Amino acid sequence: MKLFGCILLSTLLLRAAVFGAEFGDVLWEFQTGDAVTSSPTLDSQGNLYFGSIDGFLYSLDSDGNFRWKHDSSDWIESSPALNASETVVYVGSWSNRLLALDAASGSLIWDFTTSSLVFASPAVGLDGTIYFGSSDGFMYALNPDGTLKWEVDIGGELDSSPAIDINGNLYFGTTSGNVVALDLDGNELWSFEVPDEAGALLRDTGFTASPMLTSEGDLVIGCQNFFIYCLDTGDGSLTWKFETGAEVEGSCVEGMGRSVLVSGRDGFLYSFDWDGNLNWKTTVGENFYSTPCVDGLGRIYVGGLSSSEAPILSVVSSDGQLRWTTAVGSFIDSSPNLAPDGRLFVGSNDGKLYAMEGGDKLASLGWARFCAGPSGRSSLEGYQDTTGSSSQFLLQDLELATSVQERSIVSKISVFGGGPVNVSIEGLGSGLVAGEASTAPTVVLTGASGVISSNFNGAALPWIDNAIFGWLEPGEYQIEAIFDISVTQSSYIGITKQ
Numbered sequence: 001m002k003l004f005g006c007i008l009l010s011t012l013l014l015r016a017a018v019f020g021a022e023f024g025d026v027l028w029e030f031q032t033g034d035a036v037t038s039s040p041t042l043d044s045q046g047n048l049y050f051g052s053i054d055g056f057l058y059s060l061d062s063d064g065n066f067r068w069k070h071d072s073s074d075w076i077e078s079s080p081a082l083n084a085s086e087t088v089v090y091v092g093s094w095s096n097r098l099l100a101l102d103a104a105s106g107s108l109i110w111d112f113t114t115s116s117l118v119f120a121s122p123a124v125g126l127d128g129t130i131y132f133g134s135s136d137g138f139m140y141a142l143n144p145d146g147t148l149k150w151e152v153d154i155g156g157e158l159d160s161s162p163a164i165d166i167n168g169n170l171y172f173g174t175t176s177g178n179v180v181a182l183d184l185d186g187n188e189l190w191s192f193e194v195p196d197e198a199g200a201l202l203r204d205t206g207f208t209a210s211p212m213l214t215s216e217g218d219l220v221i222g223c224q225n226f227f228i229y230c231l232d233t234g235d236g237s238l239t240w241k242f243e244t245g246a247e248v249e250g251s252c253v254e255g256m257g258r259s260v261l262v263s264g265r266d267g268f269l270y271s272f273d274w275d276g277n278l279n280w281k282t283t284v285g286e287n288f289y290s291t292p293c294v295d296g297l298g299r300i301y302v303g304g305l306s307s308s309e310a311p312i313l314s315v316v317s318s319d320g321q322l323r324w325t326t327a328v329g330s331f332i333d334s335s336p337n338l339a340p341d342g343r344l345f346v347g348s349n350d351g352k353l354y355a356m357e358g359g360d361k362l363a364s365l366g367w368a369r370f371c372a373g374p375s376g377r378s379s380l381e382g383y384q385d386t387t388g389s390s391s392q393f394l395l396q397d398l399e400l401a402t403s404v405q406e407r408s409i410v411s412k413i414s415v416f417g418g419g420p421v422n423v424s425i426e427g428l429g430s431g432l433v434a435g436e437a438s439t440a441p442t443v444v445l446t447g448a449s450g451v452i453s454s455n456f457n458g459a460a461l462p463w464i465d466n467a468i469f470g471w472l473e474p475g476e477y478q479i480e481a482i483f484d485i486s487v488t489q490s491s492y493i494g495i496t497k498q
Contacts, residue, residue, distance in 0.1 A: 036347030051076025092118030133158025173207025215385030222248025240276030297470030303332025
């Protein structure tokens with residue numbers, strides 16, 4: 001279904017259009033003393049929390065200004081987690097401890113010592129319980145005051161971070177090749193052991209990846225034996241599996257259209273539907289631990305190594321098309337994260353945290369990034385899934401809302417209903433003075449959080465083709481087409497609901 005707006009344009013006046021940084025531009029960078037493999041966590045004010053191999057947990061404001069740092073006395077590869085009030089930040093350290101720090105000052109509130117290093121990232125339940133695994137083989141549950149609630153000897157190292165479902169049950173993988181489910185009191189609900197796979201008998205069967213939970217009650221996790229496994233969280237039975245070309249050590253996340261996304265050592269980014277069917281796979285370069293994240297237009301941000309082994313950050317559209325890459329200082333093990341204003345943050349093994357101009361805020365999905373969705377607490381507790389509901393799409397009050405402002409055409413879009421809508425925005429008809437050099441205006445899509453896309457997906461395409469396409473979540477948007485020449489004939493803006 002296509003809905004079009006038609007405007008008859010007279011000669012348009014010259015107009016100066018000034019926009020901020022271009023998509024992918026580095027806005028700032030912050031240097032630590034060693035590699036940043038920890039994934040950045042953001043609070044609602046835009047403050048950042050991340051660890052470094054130099055042993056410090058850092059906090060910066062959204063502009064990259066230093067707030068504080070705390071010395072854990074050993075490596076921090078764990079990604080921080082915040083409590084619900086964002087007053088306390090939790091992080092694991094190779095000093096065998098989980099630390100609770102004051103989010104405003106970085107001062108130590110308490111720490112809890114295990115028998116070995118803490119590589120995995122903690123998860124926080126709605127009741128404030130902190131769950132984390134240690135390389136000593138125990139899964140721990142701590143009360144908010146740091147006292148032990150329970151501990152369970154799982155065996156083997158626990159590098160996988162736990163995930164919490166809507167009932168508060170806990171799921172995680174082990175390096176000994178099991179996926180384990182525990183209830184709120186630490187009682188085992190079930191355990192799934194990696195089966196002997198044909199052709200994979202000599203491969204490692206451990207899990208370093210963390211599980212993703214779908215709102216339909218399934219758990220998806222990648223394994224070092226090259227397989228992706230989907231399990232029923234009710235009983236741990238196998239729902240589907242898929243063999244990739246190499247180890248999968250990064251975690252799965254949810255993509256638009258009820259899909260599962262993951263990248264691995266074979267250099268591909270994969271998309272599966274929730275029944276395990278392959279939607280597509282795209283080359284993004286070899287990846288170890290970095291987990292993709294997804295923005296509100298369905299674009300996927302992921303780190304990897306290019307064919308020449310140069311470290312890159314790639315952006316892939318929701319249909320699997322590689323849209324943009326940028327070189328970064330060193331290999332990315334950190335998982336990218338997005339701020340509400342669309343800025344992208346990611347750590348690098350060159351010791352820096354980078355802030356880049358992104359496209360949109362994090363998608364409102366259940367598991368849009370490492371350690372879950374917008375709450376950042378590895379939890380679906382209280383999450384209401386709406387992505388499967390029908391949505392409606394309108395070009396709102398087209399003739400009144402569409403206007404000519406010197407050299408630009410402005411239209412309004414209203415998206416409403418139960419979930420995101422896949423759309424494309426395109427130009428139809430010539431509408432341009434014959435003989436002029438350019439036929440492609442800059443097309444800017446703006447939402448409540450600011451500029452979402454500035455002709456990003458089709459920068460080199462003529463206006464007759466798609467200029468912007470992706471997923472729009474319910475809300476109000478504005479499209480502005482800015483021309484560099486005069487227009488004397490009819491011009492059209494076409495919006496397609498995919």
